[in-house]
Structure formats: structure tokens, C-alpha cells
Amino acid sequence: MALVGNLRDFALADFLYLIDRGYKTGSLQLNRQSDEAMLYFDKGKLLYAARSQRSERLGEMLVRTGKVTPQQVAHAVQLQENDSGHALGVLLIEQGYIARDELQRHIQMQIEETVYGLFGWPDGEFCFNAGTKLDKDDVQSLVPLGVENLIMEGVRRVDEWGRIKDHIANTDMLPRFVDQPHEKAKSINLTPDEWRVFARINGKDSIKEIISRTGLSEFDVSRIIYGFIAAGLVEVTRPRPANAPAPTTRAGAAAVAAGIPKRSLVSRIINRIRGM
Amino acid sequence: MQTVKMVISGAVNAGKTQFIRAISEIEVVSTERKATDDTKDIKKETTVAMDFGRISVGDDLVLHLFGTPGQKRFDFMWEILSEGMLGLIVLVDSTRPETFRETNRIIDFFTAYRDAPYVIAANKQDHENAWSPDELRLALRLNSDVKILPCVATERETVKNVLLELLYVIMQRSTEE
Numbered sequence: 137m138a139l140v141g142n143l144r145d146f147a148l149a150d151f152l153y154l155i156d157r158g159y160k161t162g163s164l165q166l167n168r169q170s171d172e173a174m175l176y177f178d179k180g181k182l183l184y185a186a187r188s189q190r191s192e193r194l195g196e197m198l199v200r201t202g203k204v205t206p207q208q209v210a211h212a213v214q215l216q217e218n219d220s221g222h223a224l225g226v227l228l229i230e231q232g233y234i235a236r237d238e239l240q241r242h243i244q245m246q247i248e249e250t251v252y253g254l255f256g257w258p259d260g261e262f263c264f265n266a267g268t269k270l271d272k273d274d275v276q277s278l279v280p281l282g283v284e285n286l287i288m289e290g291v292r293r294v295d296e297w298g299r300i301k302d303h304i305a306n307t308d309m310l311p312r313f314v315d316q317p318h319e320k321a322k323s324i325n326l327t328p329d330e331w332r333v334f335a336r337i338n339g340k341d342s343i344k345e346i347i348s349r350t351g352l353s354e355f356d357v358s359r360i361i362y363g364f365i366a367a368g369l370v371e372v373t374r375p376r377p378a379n380a381p382a383p384t385t386r387a388g389a390a391a392v393a394a395g396i397p398k399r400s401l402v403s404r405i406i407n408r409i410r411g412m
Numbered sequence: 413m414q415t416v417k418m419v420i421s422g423a424v425n426a427g428k429t430q431f432i433r434a435i436s437e438i439e440v441v442s443t444e445r446k447a448t449d450d451t452k453d454i455k456k457e458t459t460v461a462m463d464f465g466r467i468s469v470g471d472d473l474v475l476h477l478f479g480t481p482g483q484k485r486f487d488f489m490w491e492i493l494s495e496g497m498l499g500l501i502v503l504v505d506s507t508r509p510e511t512f513r514e515t516n517r518i519i520d521f522f523t524a525y526r527d528a529p530y531v532i533a534a535n536k537q538d539h540e541n542a543w544s545p546d547e548l549r550l551a552l553r554l555n556s557d558v559k560i561l562p563c564v565a566t567e568r569e570t571v572k573n574v575l576l577e578l579l580y581v582i583m584q585r586s587t588e589e
Binding site: 137138139140141142144145146150153154157158302371373374396397398399401402403404405406408409410412 | 414416435467468469470473475498508509510511512513520524540541542543546547550551553568572575576579580582583585586587588
């Protein structure tokens with residue numbers, strides 16, 4: 137079975153969170169207008185990403201960063217045309233033009249940039265096929281990438297309020313750390329501004345108060361907190377009315393408003409339903 | 413005669429009416445009319461007031477089931493319906509991720525102001541491409557202590573199971589005699 141939907145309704149950050157926390161293996165196909173992307177995951181980690189309208193090819197990137205010369209790339213391409221069974225990177229290594237580690241680092245950068253670019257899609261159909269595995273012959277490197285930093289970096293590039301408003305309705309909301317932060321959250325890399333916001337999250341101060349204390353803009357603070365939410369570090373709750381009962385987790389704990397029912401009453405209803 | 417109330421909520425077309433119909437011992441009272449707003453693309457008839465069902469529990473106790481209106485313009489009804497409720501079932505259409513955001517809004521509303529016991533019913537699990545309860549937990553960002561139950565609202569047994577699971581949650585919070 138496939139998970140299908142549209143990024144307009146379920147953002148890429150949310151989907152990556154699902155893949156990460158669900159330790160999903162499979163392929164995620166994304167389509168928007170004439171553009172298409174394919175991402176492969178193994179146990180919640182990103183293995184590979186490719187996009188049809190790629191801005192920069194591997195050979196171009198290697199030349200731009202000075203790792204190979206245009207002539208070396210041209211030679212490898214020529215060899216590739218004569219022997220289509222090999223990928224460009226493999227041929228560059230075989231010819232001694234680049235070290236394997238260096239090539240892998242660039243492929244990883246290319247994969248990351250591909251994913252970051254997808255965060256800019258305001259919409260697009262997605263289809264996740266669980267269990268689909270990558271054909272290893274198709275790629276030159278299989279370095280599994282943790283998704284949480286991809287989310288954080290991808291969210292840094294979000295420049296529209298709409299996506300943020302999905303999670304943060306207004307600045308009166310209270311951010312707080314989730315009860316059980318994921319173990320992998322420890323490896324998330326934060327910028328100085330993100331740390332400034334992070335350090336002021338205490339479950340009591342609203343986003344508005346954090347904006348005031350950090351001096352950052354409303355958009356920047358909201359975007360940063362959205363990134364924390366997307367990465368599973370933080371959740372936001374609505375401020376409670378002054379006469380409301382003491383705060384509890386979202387799961388709720390006390391049946392305060394309804395009046396706590398007696399056990400015998402609940403037991404009677406249970407028996408009735410069971411007998412239906 | 414004592415009456416207690418459970419509320420069945422969820423986004424438009426989540427299956428609230430079917431859910432109540434599957435378990436109510438009376439013909440469900442629904443006020444439906446032709447949809448005139450954004451729901452018209454989803455279903456031809458949609459609930460614009462509420463659904464009401466009933467299960468009698470002996471001669472002196474009756475359980476009322478209220479389905480909330482799906483459309484946002486009827487949000488004001490939620491507060492009225494939720495007063496004094498025993499518990500809440502939030503139905504989610506497992507095949508339509510575009511409704512997850514609205515589902516979260518509903519959960520936030522009821523839990524923020526009522527803090528009532530609730531469970532999530534992952535409806536339409538018989539459909540192809542239905543998101544599993546585990547996937548819905550991640551998509552809706554729900555803690556592990558929130559029950560997410562597979563459901564097919566047209567099948568009485570799964571509806572019974574959802575109601576029972578909610579009652580077990582309520583039982584944990586109930587008082588001794």
C-alpha cells in the first residue's frame with residue numbers, strides 16, 4: 137500500500153518526520169508540474185535523492201569545487217558513452233581523477249541540496265511506497281543520512297508564512313519541549329539564532345515573549361520554532377484560559393470538565409456495549 | 413433517568429454519521445441538507461447540524477451519542493456539545509492526509525478546553541492506501557498514550573471496539589463508589 141497525498145496538505149518536513157520516527161524503508165516520489173523527484177529511505181534514513189530538474193549535475197559540481205577539471209569530466213563522460221554500465225563517479229575514481237571519499241562527500245552534498253530544494257515546493261503530489269528498495273547499481277554512494285538535520289536545514293529555507301501557520305496559529309502559543317525527545321535529536325545542528333530561541337523555551341513563555349526577549353523578528357522566531365516542531369523537539373500548546381484547570385499533556389489526564397464518572401456507571405456502559 | 417453523553421467529532425466526511433448509525437439503537441437523527449460550501453466536492457450530503465444516536469443502558473441510564481458538525485462555520489457547536497461529555501472520539505479519514513490538519517485542530521480544541529478522555533478512530537482502514545494507526549500517530553504528532561484504533565465506521569464490531577476502548581480510558585479516570 138502507498139501513502140499518497142499533496143505537500144500542500146502534508147508538508148515535506150512532516151513526511152520526513154514520519155519516515156524518521158517510523159523507521160520507514162521505501163521510496164518517496166514527488167511530482168510538481170513537469171518536475172519530479174525520487175527519494176529512497178532505509179530504516180528512516182535518506183539513502184538517495186534525485187530530481188529531474190536538477191540545477192547542477194555531479195560533474196558540474198566537482199568542476200565548480202575544483203576537485204576535477206572539465207577535461208577529466210569530459211573524458212569520463214566519453215568513457216561512459218562507450219560503456220554505459222558505469223556511473224560517472226565510478227569512472228572518475230577508476231581514472232584516478234578523484235578519491236572515493238571526496239566523491240562520496242560531493243554526492244552527499246548533491247543529495248542534500250536536492251532535498252533542500254524540495255522544501256520550496258508549496259504543493260506537489262507525493263506517493264510513498266513502503267518496502268521499495270533502491271537499486272544499488274544505480275548510484276555511486278550509499279551513505280545513509282539522518283533526516284533530522286535535513287529537516288532543520290530545509291525549514292531554514294522556508295520563506296512563506298502559510299507553512300509555518302499550519303503549526304503555529306499565533307504568537308500567543310506556548311512552546312515546550314516534548315516529553316520524550318527523540319534520541320537522535322541530540323545530533324541536530326543549530327545556528328546561533330536557533331540556540332537563542334532554544335534556550336528561551338520553558339513551557340511558560342509564549343512565542344510573543346520569546347520574540348521580545350531575543351529581539352528577532354516574529355517570522356524568524358516562528359520559523360525557528362516551526363523547525364523544532366518539524367524535527368520533533370518541541371510542541372506548542374494554546375494558552376489556557378485563566379479559569380481553566382492546571383495544564384496537562386495533550387493526552388490529558390483528568391476528566392475535570394465533564395465531572396469524573398463513577399466506576400460502576402462506566403462498568404455498566406461497558407457491559408452494555410459488549411453485549412450489543 | 414440518568415443520561416450521559418459521548419461526542420463523535422472529526423473533519424468533514426470522516427465518517428461520523430456512519431459511526432453513530434452503526435451502533436445507535438434508534439434511527440439516527442441527522443439534519444442533512446444539500447451542501448453549499450467547500451464540502452460539496454467531498455460529499456453530496458453533509459451534516460450541517462448534528463447527528464444524534466442513543467444506547468439505553470437499563471431502565472435508568474441512557475448513553476447519548478452526538479456527532480459534531482464537520483464544517484468550520486459550526487465550530488461554536490463544539491463547545492456546547494462538549495459540556496458534560498463523558499468522552500470524545502475523534503474520527504480521522506485515514507485515506508485523506510489533507511484532513512489531518514483539521515483533525516489536529518479538533519483535538520487541540522477539545523483537549524485544550526475540556527481535557528476530556530478521548531481516543532482516535534482511524535476510519536476507512538478497509539480502503540486501499542489507508543494510513544495505518546502507527547502512521548497516523550506520527551502524522552498527527554500524538555503521544556504514545558493516546559489510543560489510535562483501527563475502524564471501519566460501517567462495521568458495527570469495529571465501532572463497538574472504539575467505544576469500548578474509550579470507556580476503558582474513562583474507567584481509568586473514574587472514581588470509586
